Amino acid sequence: xxxxxxxxxxxxxxxxxxxxxxxxxxxxxxxxxxxxxxxxxxxxxxxxxxxxxxxxxxxxxxxxxxxxxxxxxxxxxxxxxxxxxxxxxxxxxxxxxxxxxxxxxxxxxxxxxxxxxxxxxxxxxxxxxxxxxxxxxxxxxxxxxxxxxxxxxxxxxxxxxxxxxxxxxxxxxxxxxxxxxxxxxxxxxxxxxxxxxxxxxxxxxxxxxxxxxxxxxxxxxxxxxxxxxxxxxxxxxxxxxxxxxxxxxxxxxxxxxxxxxxxxxxxxxxxxxxxxxxxxxxxxxxxxxxxxxxxxxxxxxxxxxxxxxxxxxxxxxxxxxxxxxxxxxxxxxxxxxxxxxxxxxxxxxxxxxxxxxxxxxxx
Numbered sequence: 290x291x292x293x294x295x296x297x298x299x300x301x302x303x304x305x306x307x308x309x310x311x312x313x314x315x316x317x318x319x320x321x322x323x324x325x326x327x328x329x330x331x332x333x334x335x336x337x338x339x340x341x342x343x344x345x346x347x348x349x350x351x352x353x354x355x356x357x358x359x360x361x362x363x364x365x366x367x368x369x370x371x372x373x374x375x376x377x378x379x380x381x382x383x384x385x386x387x388x389x390x391x392x393x394x395x396x397x398x399x400x401x402x403x404x405x406x407x408x409x410x411x412x413x414x415x416x417x418x419x420x421x422x423x424x425x426x427x428x429x430x431x432x433x434x435x436x437x438x439x440x441x442x443x444x445x446x447x448x449x450x451x452x453x454x455x456x457x458x459x460x461x462x463x464x465x466x467x468x469x470x471x472x473x474x475x476x477x478x479x480x481x482x483x484x485x486x487x488x489x490x491x492x493x494x495x496x497x498x499x500x501x502x503x504x505x506x507x508x509x510x511x512x513x514x515x516x517x518x519x520x521x522x523x524x525x526x527x528x529x530x531x532x533x534x535x536x537x538x539x540x541x542x543x544x545x546x547x548x549x550x551x552x553x554x555x556x557x558x559x560x561x562x563x564x565x566x567x568x569x570x571x572x573x574x575x576x577x578x579x580x581x582x583x584x585x586x587x588x589x590x591x592x593x594x595x596x597x598x599x600x601x602x603x604x605x606x607x608x609x610x611x612x613x614x615x616x617x618x619x620x621x622x623x624x625x626x627x628x629x630x631x632x633x634x635x636x637x638x639x640x641x642x643x644x645x646x647x648x649x650x651x652x
Contacts, residue, residue, distance in 0.1 A: 294316050
């Protein structure tokens with residue numbers, strides 16, 4: 290087992306205006322499951338490939354344990370990678386696919402057999418060992434790719450969007466298997482995904498990237514409850530947080546006729562660094578309620594209602610500052626409004642998130 294350290298590691302492609310990965314500083318603990326998440330093009334897969342040795346590190350360094358692996362070839366890094374497209378050999382059986390890397394190392398046959406059958410048992414692949422990949426489902430192929438990584442007993446697992454080719458139900462099932470397998474093996478794992486639900490449910494910690502820059506790294510709960518900036522706040526959570534930039538008044542943040550109270554410190558921070566009389570405020574769909582018109586709330590015209598069974602998501606718009614701003618509210622399905630209704634929404638006290646309007650930083 291080993292720790293992984295990115296020490297101001299950068300990857301710069303020729304002819305591009307900004308680095309694909311910019312001065313990444315990140316420490317991953319021994320046995321930790323860390324998820325790299327962010328939108329397409331944010332640098333998460335490039336960061337993983339830099340660790341694997343598949344991309345050059347143009348500046349900074351990468352360590353596995355105490356060993357500087359920055360310029361070592363992939364085979365010298367003691368890592369195992371699971372790819373999005375499985376990368377199985379079509380002419381080999383499941384057993385042969387899983388055993389192949391061990392045969393190249395000239396591992397004794399009885400040791401190969403023990404490791405392959407042990408991994409197959411863990412992944413429920415025992416009955417498929419004699420089959421070729423074409424005779425397997427997508428989920429089974431992904432488990433074979435996992436098994437091939439497990440038998441190598443590496444210091445670090447690297448997984449690049451391994452579930453993106455699976456259907457929704459199979460994704461949920463397989464991510465549970467991956468998380469439980471990693472907990473059992475205790476091998477340091479770096480997992481890349483664009484799906485923030487995967488990130489929230491699988492990782493011990495989650496690192497959020499945007500434009501090659503690390504935005505925040507913390508536990509899933511901390512990212513959800515105390516996002517460091519507007520991007521993290523909007524990216525983590527489904528449906529996304531309602532985030533609006535509104536006028537800053539003596540009474541707080543002005544949402545039409547509703548004024549959300551702010552502390553004196555928040556008001557001072559909002560006015561600093563070019564706030565220009567505005568403040569950015571966010572609240573999650575579940576952190577607000579529908580109230581009567583007389584109780585004060587944001588008037589929202591309902592455009593869509595998603596009945597989820599246990600509750601409902603209500604989508605609509607409100608006129609703020611001369612523009613229609615979109616909102617989403619989660620409510621009890623027994624009090625669902627109808628399309629075209631006007632409802633009045635009030636965020637729960639103490640559950641709002643406040644950011645500087647100019648910098649986007651949490652205040």
